[in-house]
Each structure stands twice: as C-alpha cells, then as structure tokens.
Amino acid sequence: MFCDKCDGVLNARFEPSYFDNEGDIRNAVYNHHETLSSLQASIEEGCLICCRLSSQIMLHQLIQSFQQNNQDSFTSAQIVQSSFEEDTEEENDSFSLNILPGHFGSIPLLELRFRPLSDATVNSSILSYRRLVSSSTNTQESKSLVANWLDMCEQKHLKCFPYRGSDWQPTRLLDLGSLSDSQTDRVRIIESQRESPTGPYVTLSHRWGGSDFYKLTKTTYANLRSGISSQILPRTFRDAVRATKRVLGVRYLWIDSLCIFQDPDDQSDWLKEALTMDKVYKTAFCNLSATGAADSSQGLFFDRRPEQSRPAEVTLTPSHFDPSASAHGYLMVEESASSRQLESTPLQRRGWVFQERLLARRNLHFCCDQLIWECKELYASETYPEGIEIGECVSPWTTLLNGDPPELGLGDEEFENHYHDIWCQIVFRYSECELTVPTDKVIALSGIAKRMREILQDEYVVGMWRRSLPHQLLWTAYSPSKAKQIAGSPDTYRSPSFSWFSTEGTVAMSRWRHQDSILFSVKDITLEYETTDTTGPVKNGHIILHGFVRTMRLYNETDEPSRTQVTIGGVKMNVFTVSLDSRMHGSFLKSSMPLSSDVYCLIARRNITATTYECLILDHVSSGRYKRIGICAVGPKERIATIVEQLPKSESPVPHLTYSTESKKSTVMLI
Structure with a gap:
C-alpha cells in the first residue's frame, strides 16, 4: 500500500530532518526519496502516494528542482497538523502530508489530507466517492457515466440550456454519418449554407503539438468533401x-484544423473564421477536451492506475503530535486532485483553449487519470460523479461569465464592480497562457x-473597457519576456503600448476601487482594425489623456544597485514598486546615472489610503506622443502634492499636445 519511505513518514518511524516554525512538530519536514530511481521504484511497486507523482509534468518539475538546487534529497515530505486552534477533536486528529521537491520551503507538488474515519463529516460527504477499478478511461462504465452527466445537464440545468442563437451553424462541419450506422467511421x-445540418454539433479542444497531420487545405478539400476514412486522421481526431x-x-463535429483552411500562403479564411469562435463554442452541444494529450497523436483515452486518483481508507499510527496515539482508520484524500489532473496540463495552458473552455456550455475533459465533467452547474469526475465538493467546491470555470446579469440582482455600481473584477480574473488567467503565434494574442x-x-454593453478597447478604462490602464506586467515588447516593432505590431496586449508575461489588472482618486481623464480613443470586428486584430491606435505629466528619472544607486530610485519633477520619491512592461526597458536603468530627460510619468491615481500614488512611466516619441513603458507606486503624498499643485521652477512643461497653465495639466497622446 505504501512504500517504506511514505510508511515511515506517516507512522512517525523517522526523525524529522527539519522543524518549521522554530521547532514546531506540527510542521515537521522529513527526507523522503533520496534519488529519482528510488521514487520510480516505489511508483512501480504501486505506493498509493508515490503513484500520484508519476505524471511527466511532476517528474519534470522534480528533476528540474533537483538539478537546479544542490539537494541531498530528491523529495521531502511535510506533516502538517490541520488545526492550530482549539477546535473539535475530530479536526485536530486530521493532518496533511505534503510532498515537496528537494528540500523544505518549496511549493508542494502533492497535498494529501488524512481524515479520521470516525469523523462524522467524512461519513456524510467524503465517503460518497466512487472507487475507480478499471485500468482505462475507455470503458463502458466511464461512457455510461458521461451519458448520466449529459442527461442530467440536458434535463435539469437551466443555465446550460442552448444559447438563444443556437440555430447558428459554423461555416463548415464534419458529417460523421447516420447515427444508426455506429460502425462506419x-x-x-x-x-x-449549402447543406444544412440536421442536428447539433460537438467541438474539440486539442493541442496541435509538433506532429504533422491531415488538415483542410485547398489540396485536400475535394477529398474531404467526398468523404474520407477517419483512419487517416490522427488518433485524437479518430x-x-x-x-x-x-x-x-x-452526428456533427467541428475541429479547427479540418474546418478552417490551413494553407500557409492564404490566411484569409483563418482570419474570418477565427473571429467567429465565440459562436462556434457557445453554440456547440458539448466541447470535448483532449486534456491529457500532448499532441494530436495521443488520443482521448488512456490506460491508468486507479489508485492514483481515488481516496483510500488506510490504518495509521500517527504519533507525530501525540506519542500515545493508537492505530485507527483514516481516509486519504487528495483535495486538489482535479486541479492536478486538469489545470496543470499543457492543453489548459494554451491561450486558444482558455477561450474555448470558457465559452463552451459543457466541457468533457479526457484526462490521463479520469474523465472530468464541467458545465455551468456541475463540476464532477469519475471519482466524485455527483460533484466535487472537497477543497475546491466548484470549478472557477463554472462561475465566470455564468448566468444572466439580471439574475445577480446588482445595482449599477455593484454591477460594474462585479464584472470589472471578473475581467481582471480573465486577463490574469489568459496572460499566463501560451500562444504558438504571439500575434494571436488579441x-x-x-x-x-x-x-x-x-x-x-460597453465599448471594447484592445483588452479593456471604456467605462473603466482609467482604472484598467493601470495594469502591471510580471515576469515580462526577455524578448522585445511586441508593440515596439512595426513588423510585429499587436496593439498600442497602453494595452496589456503589447507585452509578454502575466498581467495583473488594477482593481476598480471607487474610493480611489483617478487624477487624469481619457479624452479620445482612436483605433484602426484589420477587419470590421472591433474585438479583433488592431493595425494602429492611440488614446488622448489629460492629466499631470511630469519629467521622471529612474536610476540605481551605486551602494544599492538592486533598488530603483525615482525622481519626479526633480523631487526624489519614496519608491514602493517599479514595474517595467518589458525587460528591454531595463536598459533605461543605468547605475548611478539618471535617465535622459525624455522619460516622463503620468500621475494617475491616489490609492484608497492616500499614502501612495500610481504613475504610468512614459517614453516620449515626438510632438506630445508617448509610449507606455511601465508603472510605479511612489510617495509620500506631500511630495506628490507639491509637484501636482505647482510646476517646479526648474521644470518646464513637458512635450504636449496642449498645456493648461492654470491646472498645470497636459494633454498627451499614448500610442
């Protein structure tokens, strides 16, 4: 059931190698497997814990951590008492086991919870799990479960009813033939438009990978029109x-590479069809997600080891916290199992798939370990067929953009706040995703x-919204790419610099806090698009802003080279944060040497506590035209107030379109 390493940790046969929190036994860390070969041997033997570390993703993370850090243990294990407060006896008796890469202090790769079987909450809810016994996800039992989920969704889930434009059909579909002829593939x-479909259609989310496979092109079109055997298609498609x-x-199926022309010398059909993806996925009957496959050759179904997913009833003598503890039964549950099996997969890190998953009214995920169902009212798995309620109550995907706004019963201000926060979540999650073609980001x-x-019912402004634009312009890019900022190169133009689309890396959009004071206004927006679709690719654009624009200098002191210093209008500031939109802008920071005078800032917002101000960092291009290159938070308010209320004698008005001597505000253009 357990290998010697796991058994020794769980039953307190080993001495801790480290005590977290200054010797607190409630956070003891133990050496686990000293080598990769030792871990792999335990996986082969079927250890209930080590088997959960067998995925390629986890093993890669472990190996990478071991190689990058001078570790003397390949994995470590941490025992954590579940409650540090005087609470119920049952809760104090439960504990967690975390498996860490290398030494202590890392983020756990695996988190297991051990709950006493005597706990009433275990008996009433957690024991509703279903024991997985089959060694494959391709069984009649699994397919029957999918049929049950689908039937429940069709009959009872009001939020999953067909989209009101459900009579819309994609330009092309794959006709799989009569349903009565189940043997013909x-x-x-x-x-x-020529041959109207007689029923609903299903979509497929998949990762192309590096494999070459049969696609729709001008050359293959005639054969696909007359019909082909599915045997010539890659395994995932079959x-x-x-x-x-x-x-x-x-009867009908939509697959991007077979329903959109893929000719490399003619992108016109792709551009037209790509802009209909909202309708393709939200109108579909269901979306099949090849979540476990690295590319189209690996298929939807996988062999599995059931013990890697299901909870297990075990007998332990955990004397870590009580030396007199006796043996009794526990239920071992991986509360984040679905996240491990779903969210960390390569497919779910793809930018296009992010959109597909969010728009579909139903997703059926074919993971390596089990099938997972996700619709707007149910998040379930083969292990928990009635719904996952342990640790991760519901999938965030079942709530984002869910339901009709009137159902929320929100006032105007609450409505704006609610959906602004949702958009912040969307931007953060999407910006973490990967795109094979960076210019696809828009x-x-x-x-x-x-x-x-x-x-x-608002105007879309290249990744932001008009009514909340002053707040949303104050985004921050984390871990920006070493590559050039996309907007900075004419041959790879993606968006104006003021849009977060222009940079790489994870983006955190500023929350909409009505108590904060916005110190500038948006006077005009001009955007030029590739097509008539204003959510699509942009050829050019700018916004006109009116506010306090001042000279700015960023530099590093010789004795503190890692700390950025800031002066605004010649006045030195206390610096809280400085974040550049691209690493190429790091060249602006020259040790002991301030920037040239053509670097500026827009004093944008005073935060809720009025102790700091957020400023957009700008690079002057010409004649009052600027590019955004970063954002910073500085203070104190008294120094900012001096700069805002009067222009320092040593300063002249910055390059501008217009300037008011009365308000000391400039009108400038961001491109």
Whole structure:
C-alpha cells in the first residue's frame, strides 16, 4: 500500500530532518526519496502516494528542482497538523502530508489530507466517492457515466440550456454519418449554407503539438468533401469521431484544423473564421477536451492506475503530535486532485483553449487519470460523479461569465464592480497562457470579449473597457519576456503600448476601487482594425489623456544597485514598486546615472489610503506622443502634492499636445 519511505513518514518511524516554525512538530519536514530511481521504484511497486507523482509534468518539475538546487534529497515530505486552534477533536486528529521537491520551503507538488474515519463529516460527504477499478478511461462504465452527466445537464440545468442563437451553424462541419450506422467511421466536410445540418454539433479542444497531420487545405478539400476514412486522421481526431457519435449521440463535429483552411500562403479564411469562435463554442452541444494529450497523436483515452486518483481508507499510527496515539482508520484524500489532473496540463495552458473552455456550455475533459465533467452547474469526475465538493467546491470555470446579469440582482455600481473584477480574473488567467503565434494574442480572446460586451454593453478597447478604462490602464506586467515588447516593432505590431496586449508575461489588472482618486481623464480613443470586428486584430491606435505629466528619472544607486530610485519633477520619491512592461526597458536603468530627460510619468491615481500614488512611466516619441513603458507606486503624498499643485521652477512643461497653465495639466497622446 505504501512504500517504506511514505510508511515511515506517516507512522512517525523517522526523525524529522527539519522543524518549521522554530521547532514546531506540527510542521515537521522529513527526507523522503533520496534519488529519482528510488521514487520510480516505489511508483512501480504501486505506493498509493508515490503513484500520484508519476505524471511527466511532476517528474519534470522534480528533476528540474533537483538539478537546479544542490539537494541531498530528491523529495521531502511535510506533516502538517490541520488545526492550530482549539477546535473539535475530530479536526485536530486530521493532518496533511505534503510532498515537496528537494528540500523544505518549496511549493508542494502533492497535498494529501488524512481524515479520521470516525469523523462524522467524512461519513456524510467524503465517503460518497466512487472507487475507480478499471485500468482505462475507455470503458463502458466511464461512457455510461458521461451519458448520466449529459442527461442530467440536458434535463435539469437551466443555465446550460442552448444559447438563444443556437440555430447558428459554423461555416463548415464534419458529417460523421447516420447515427444508426455506429460502425462506419467515415467523415466528410459539409458547407452549412449549402447543406444544412440536421442536428447539433460537438467541438474539440486539442493541442496541435509538433506532429504533422491531415488538415483542410485547398489540396485536400475535394477529398474531404467526398468523404474520407477517419483512419487517416490522427488518433485524437479518430477518438473524437467515435466519442461524438457513439457516446454523445451527435452526428456533427467541428475541429479547427479540418474546418478552417490551413494553407500557409492564404490566411484569409483563418482570419474570418477565427473571429467567429465565440459562436462556434457557445453554440456547440458539448466541447470535448483532449486534456491529457500532448499532441494530436495521443488520443482521448488512456490506460491508468486507479489508485492514483481515488481516496483510500488506510490504518495509521500517527504519533507525530501525540506519542500515545493508537492505530485507527483514516481516509486519504487528495483535495486538489482535479486541479492536478486538469489545470496543470499543457492543453489548459494554451491561450486558444482558455477561450474555448470558457465559452463552451459543457466541457468533457479526457484526462490521463479520469474523465472530468464541467458545465455551468456541475463540476464532477469519475471519482466524485455527483460533484466535487472537497477543497475546491466548484470549478472557477463554472462561475465566470455564468448566468444572466439580471439574475445577480446588482445595482449599477455593484454591477460594474462585479464584472470589472471578473475581467481582471480573465486577463490574469489568459496572460499566463501560451500562444504558438504571439500575434494571436488579441484574436484568441475576441470571443470572450464579445461575450463580455453583451453583458456590459460597453465599448471594447484592445483588452479593456471604456467605462473603466482609467482604472484598467493601470495594469502591471510580471515576469515580462526577455524578448522585445511586441508593440515596439512595426513588423510585429499587436496593439498600442497602453494595452496589456503589447507585452509578454502575466498581467495583473488594477482593481476598480471607487474610493480611489483617478487624477487624469481619457479624452479620445482612436483605433484602426484589420477587419470590421472591433474585438479583433488592431493595425494602429492611440488614446488622448489629460492629466499631470511630469519629467521622471529612474536610476540605481551605486551602494544599492538592486533598488530603483525615482525622481519626479526633480523631487526624489519614496519608491514602493517599479514595474517595467518589458525587460528591454531595463536598459533605461543605468547605475548611478539618471535617465535622459525624455522619460516622463503620468500621475494617475491616489490609492484608497492616500499614502501612495500610481504613475504610468512614459517614453516620449515626438510632438506630445508617448509610449507606455511601465508603472510605479511612489510617495509620500506631500511630495506628490507639491509637484501636482505647482510646476517646479526648474521644470518646464513637458512635450504636449496642449498645456493648461492654470491646472498645470497636459494633454498627451499614448500610442
């Protein structure tokens, strides 16, 4: 059941190698497997804990940590008492086991909770789990469970009812043939306007990877129109054909590479079809997600070790906290199992898939360990078929953009706050994703932007919204790419510099806090698009801002080279944060040497506590035209007030479109 290493840690046979919190036994850390080969041997032997570390992603993280750090233990284990307060006896008896890469102090790769079987909460809810016994996800039992989920969703989930424009059809679909002929796996393309489909369709989310496979091109179009055997398609597509027809009972399937022309010398069809992705996925009957596959050759179904996913009833003598403890039963539960099996996969880190998953009314995830169902009212798995309620109550994907706004019963201000916060979450999650083609960043979010536009009834401004634009302009880029900022190069133009689309790395958008004081105004917005779709690619654009624009200098002191110093209008500031939008802008920081005078800042917002001000860092281009290059938070308010209320004698008005000697404000253009 457990390898010697895990058993020794759980039953307190080993001495801790380290005590967290100054010797507190409630956070003891133990050496676990000293080598990779030792861990792999335990996985092969079927250790209930080590088996959960067997995924390629986890092993890669472990190996990487071991190689990058001078570790003398390949993995460590941490025992954590679940409650430090005087609470119920049952809660104090429960504990957690965390498996860490290398030494202590790292983020756990695996977190297991051990709850006494005598705990009433265990008996009433957690024991409702279903024991996985099959060694594959491709069984009749699994398919019957999918049919049950689908039937429940179709009959009872009001939020999952068809989209009101459900009679819309994609330009092309794959016709899988009559449902009564379940043995024929022949597919052909139909043009929906010429040959109207007679039923719903299913979509597929998949990772292309590096594999070469059969696609729709001008050359293959004739064959696909007349029909081809699915056997010439990659395994993931073949599995999707069978799952659509035999499991879901649907005749039509949409796969991007087979329903959009992929000719490299002609992108016109791709551009047109890419801008309809909102309708493609929200109108679909269900979205099949090849979550466990690294590319199209690996398929939807996988062999599995059931013990890697299911809870287990075990007998332990955990004397870590009580030397007189006796042996009794525990339920071992991995409360974040679905996140490990779903969220950390390569597919779910893809930018296009982010949109597909969020827009679909139903997602059926084919993971390596089990099938996971996700709709707007249910988040379930083969282990917890009635719904996952342990640790991660519901999937965040079942609540984002969920339901009709009137149902929320919000006032105007609450409504704006609610959806502004949702957009902040969307931007953060999306900016963490990867795109094979960086210039797809705008268009791969256009479907979600269209959905949000329906809700907000607001103007979309390259990743932001007009009514909340002053707040949303104050985004911060974390871990910006070493590569150049995309907007800075004419041949790779993606968006104006004021949009977070222009940079790489994770982006945190500023929260909308009505108590904060915005110190500038947006006078005009001009955007030029590649097409008539205002959520799509942008060719050019600028905004006109009116506010306090002052000279700024960023530099590093010789005795503190890692700390950035800031002066605004010649006045030195206390610096709280400085964040540049791209690492290329790091060249502006020259040790002991201030920037040249053509670096400026827009004093943008005083925060709720009135102790700091946020400022946009600007680089002057010409004639009052600027590019955004970063953001900073500085203070104290008294120094800022001096700069705002009167222009220092040593300073002249900054380059501007217009300047008011009365208000000391400039009108400038951000491009």
